[in-house]
Amino acid sequence: MLNSGYDWSLQRSHIEVPILDQPSTDIEKDPRIAIDPLGYIDVALTIRHALDQLHPDQRVALILVDLGGYTIEDAAEIEGVKIGTIKSRRGRARKRLREILDEDFFGGEEPI
Incomplete structure (x- = not known):
């Protein structure tokens, strides 16, 4: 062996x-x-800029659940709030993030 x-x-x-x-x-x-580590740097910077525009509470909820992989229950415990609060913060963050990214990528026009 x-x-x-x-x-x-x-x-x-x-x-x-x-x-x-x-x-x-x-x-x-x-x-x-085959992976180009710098190929998506512009997209990463745009997303980072969009995340920075979110309200801090909403940003934390979105990052914990969607990027960090925490459950909503765990995120609520970490933040010391109720589960419904995390759900609403995350929902508002996702909606606002979508609006910001639509403006950045599509110039405010509706995507096809």
């Missing part, structure tokens, strides 16, 4: 890992480097 783990670690050290600086690396053919 111990030897097989040692063999596996030696084998892994001999695998060639391409890097982006190598001119011979084809990003489209190598799935290990």
Whole structure:
């Protein structure tokens, strides 16, 4: 058992890992480097800007439940409020966030 783990670690050290600086690396053919970490930075900044425009209570409720993965009950306990309060804050936050993002991405026009 111990030897097989040692063999596996030696084998892994001999695998060639391409890097982006190598001119011979084809990003489209190598799935290990297919993700562009900067490709969605503009979207991330827009969403961050939209979240910053929300009321702090609404922002916390939205982040805890939708991004943090907490249940509504857990979020209510963390915030020290009733479950209905978290539900209403989150609902208002989602509605307002949708309005802000529609303005940013569609210029106030209705999306098709």
